[in-house]
Every structure is written in C-alpha cells, then in structure tokens.
Amino acid sequence: MGVSIDNLDEGKLEELQGKVIGDVSGAMGLLLSYIGDRLDLYSALAEVSPATSDVLAANTGLPERYVREWLSANAAGGYVEYDPATTQFSMTPEQAVIFAAEGHPHCMQGFFQAVMSAYIDEPKATDAFRSGAGLPWADHSPCLFCGTERFFRPMYAASLVDSWLPALDGVREKLERGARVADIGCGHGSSSIIMAQAFPNSTFHGFDFHEPSIDHARERARAAGVARNTIFEVVTAKEYPGKNYDLITIFDALHDMGDPVGAAAHALDSLAPDGTFMVVEPAAGDSLEENSHPLGQIYYAFSTLVCVPASKAQEVGLALGAQAGEKRLTEVLKEGGFTQVRRATETPTNMVLEARA
Numbered sequence: 001m002g003v004s005i006d007n008l009d010e011g012k013l014e015e016l017q018g019k020v021i022g023d024v025s026g027a028m029g030l031l032l033s034y035i036g037d038r039l040d041l042y043s044a045l046a047e048v049s050p051a052t053s054d055v056l057a058a059n060t061g062l063p064e065r066y067v068r069e070w071l072s073a074n075a076a077g078g079y080v081e082y083d084p085a086t087t088q089f090s091m092t093p094e095q096a097v098i099f100a101a102e103g104h105p106h107c108m109q110g111f112f113q114a115v116m117s118a119y120i121d122e123p124k125a126t127d128a129f130r131s132g133a134g135l136p137w138a139d140h141s142p143c144l145f146c147g148t149e150r151f152f153r154p155m156y157a158a159s160l161v162d163s164w165l166p167a168l169d170g171v172r173e174k175l176e177r178g179a180r181v182a183d184i185g186c187g188h189g190s191s192s193i194i195m196a197q198a199f200p201n202s203t204f205h206g207f208d209f210h211e212p213s214i215d216h217a218r219e220r221a222r223a224a225g226v227a228r229n230t231i232f233e234v235v236t237a238k239e240y241p242g243k244n245y246d247l248i249t250i251f252d253a254l255h256d257m258g259d260p261v262g263a264a265a266h267a268l269d270s271l272a273p274d275g276t277f278m279v280v281e282p283a284a285g286d287s288l289e290e291n292s293h294p295l296g297q298i299y300y301a302f303s304t305l306v307c308v309p310a311s312k313a314q315e316v317g318l319a320l321g322a323q324a325g326e327k328r329l330t331e332v333l334k335e336g337g338f339t340q341v342r343r344a345t346e347t348p349t350n351m352v353l354e355a356r357a
C-alpha cells in the first residue's frame with residue numbers, strides 16, 4: 001500500500017504544521033527553562049519583578065545581553081510578561097508557581113530536569129532501541145534521578161498522607177499505631193521520608209538497587225529528622241529482607257522492573273497475612289486509544305527512552321511500559337499471587353492500586 005504524498009489536503013497539512021511548531025516551541029521553551037533554573041533566573045525575576053534585563057543581570061551577576069535574549073524567548077513563549085512601555089519583565093503568580101516555586105506540586109522544573117536527562121541520554125537510548133538491548137537505570141545521566149525526585153516529591157507530599165493512604169483499607173490506622181513498612185524502588189526516598197514524618201510510630205524500610213539513590217535517601221532522611229524510623233538498603237525488589245510487613249509500597253517503579261511478577265510474588269511472601277501491597281503507577285487507560293492525549297504522549301515517550309530499556313536491562317525484561325493500565329497491572333499482580341486488586345484512588349497523573357492476599 002504505502003502513502004502517496006501527491007494529493008495533499010492543505011488544511012490538514014497546515015493543522016499538523018501548527019501543532020508541530022507548537023511542540024518545537026515547547027521543546028525550546030523547556031530547554032531555556034532548564035537553563036533558567038540552573039542559573040536561578042526565574043527565582044531572581046520572581047523576587048525583583050518587574051525588572052529590566054539590566055536589573056536582572058545585575059541581580060544574578062550574569063551578562064545582560066544573554067539575560068535579555070533569554071527573557072525575550074520567555075516573553076515570546078508566554079512564560080514571563082513584558083511591558084513595552086517600561087521595557088520591564090515580570091511574572092504572574094501562576095508563572096512564578098510553574099517556573100520558580102520549588103517544592104510546589106505545580107512547579108515544573110523537576111519535570112523539565114527529567115526530560116532534559118532524556119535529551120542528554122538520547123545516544124544511549126537510540127543504541128538500545130536499535131539493538132533491542134536494555135539500558136540500565138543506573139546508566140542514565142544523574143539529572144534523571146534528581147529530576148524524578150524533584151518532580152514526584154511535591155506530588156507525594158500533596159497526596160500520599162492525606163488521600164492515598166486513607167483510601168487503603170485500614171492502613172492509616174495501622175500506621176498511626178505503629179506498623180512495619182517496606183518501600184520498594186524507593187529512589188531518593190521521598191515517599192519513605194514523607195510517610196516517616198507523618199507516622200513516627202512506624203518504621204519505614206526503603207529498598208532500591210541503585211546505590212547512589214540509596215546514599216542520597218539516607219542523607220535526605222537525616223536532614224528531614226527521620227533517621228530514627230527509616231532504614232535504607234541497596235537490594236533488588238526480589239531479594240529484600242524481612243517478613244510480616246504491614247504495608248509494602250511501590251511508587252512509579254513496578255513498570256521499570258524486569259520481573260514485576262517476581263517483585264509482586266516477593267511482596268506477597270514478605271507481607272503479613274492481612275498486609276497491603278500499594279502500587280502507585282502513572283495514570284493510564286487500558287488502550288492506546290484511551291492514552292492518546294498530551295500526557296499519554298509524554299508517558300509513552302519516557303517509556304520508550306527510559307522505562308522499557310530499564311526493564312529490558314533486567315532479568316525477564318517484561319517491559320510493561322509506563323502506560324500499562326489497570327487491567328494489565330492487575331494481571332501482573334494476580335500472576336504474582338495476589339487475589340484481590342482494586343483501584344483505591346487516583347489523581348490526574350497517578351493511579352493507586354491496592355493488592356491483598
């Protein structure tokens with residue numbers, strides 16, 4: 001069959017061109033945002049706003065010509081405001097939240113950092129794609145690990161204690177009384193630390209096979225004052241020690257694992273008989289049709305570049321992908337031996353599954 005390009009529909013061509021130009025504008029905007037974050041330009045502008053490029057350059061110690069061009073690109077993209085009468089640049093409260101409010105659930109800088117890591121690691125991802133081999137999580141540029149934490153932590157801070165844990169059957173009460181919890185694929189430990197702060201009577205064991213992430217998690221726990229009730233260890237999802245955990249959690253990591261069925265089976269074996277396995281995964285419908293929207297495109301893209309290669313680098317290499325959906329995830333959990341699986345709650349970006357023996 002093939003496609004002939006002889007008879008083009010000009011209207012459709014223009015529409016697609018417009019969309020792609022919007023995407024390229026976003027790609028360039030993201031790159032400049034990342035640079036602005038690294039050079040503290042947004043936080044400086046938020047502080048002195050409104051300001052001319054001369055004032056922002058003086059305040060940041062950066063060359064005015066570069067600052068002016070960067071501000072112009074941001075103004076053209078609608079990321080900052082420009083007043084031609086005064087030649088001053090400023091930020092609205094909403095722009096300040098998205099670009100400068102570190103730790104706010106709507107701040108996008110961690111997300112930008114994670115996307116930038118995918119750009120930086122493109123040669124490795126292309127090689128893995130060509131050969132079909134895996135690309136281990138540990139082989140990515142460090143800004144993936146920092147960006148992941150920076151992006152996810154505020155979302156966990158906003159939802160985990162107040163909405164996700166209360167949606168699980170009887171778990172919050174156990175945590176308040178004092179429970180044993182294992183957090184698998186904990187990365188930099190933000191989920192373990194947030195829970196440890198909220199439930200001082202409980203003990204949180206964070207496990208991840210990426211040593212630099214575990215080192216980071218230990219430091220973070222010390223800084224957050226929860227070293228007493230957190231323990232971090234370098235170990236895989238199928239080998240972590242301990243039995244009779246009341247709760248085992250896994251945040252945005254099951255689909256990255258080579259053998260998620262084996263990870264689920266080990267969780268079942270490590271839980272107390274009435275324990276709960278909480279699986280947080282990216283929000284997704286069960287089919288490509290349901291996931292054909294901008295967030296789905298972002299998740300599938302990350303999945304092509306990071307998640308599928310990370311899984312394929314491990315034993316089994318099931319490569320669930322970041323848009324596996326509830327139906328497929330439930331099959332995986334049931335293959336691992338769980339008999340009851342339900343969607344306990346969700347946010348626009350995540351679904352929370354509760355699995356029990």
Ligand SMILES: C[S@@+](CC[C@H](N)C(=O)[O-])C[C@H]1O[C@@H](n2cnc3c(N)ncnc32)[C@H](O)[C@@H]1O
Nearest residue numbers: 152185186187208209210236237251252253257
């Ligand atoms: C996307 S990150 C999520 C990190 C953390 N849970 C969070 O939400 O910030 C996925 C994590 O899973 C870990 N991981 C992947 N496969 C693993 C395995 N088989 N055993 C242990 N950890 C694993 C990676 O090292 C990485 O830290």
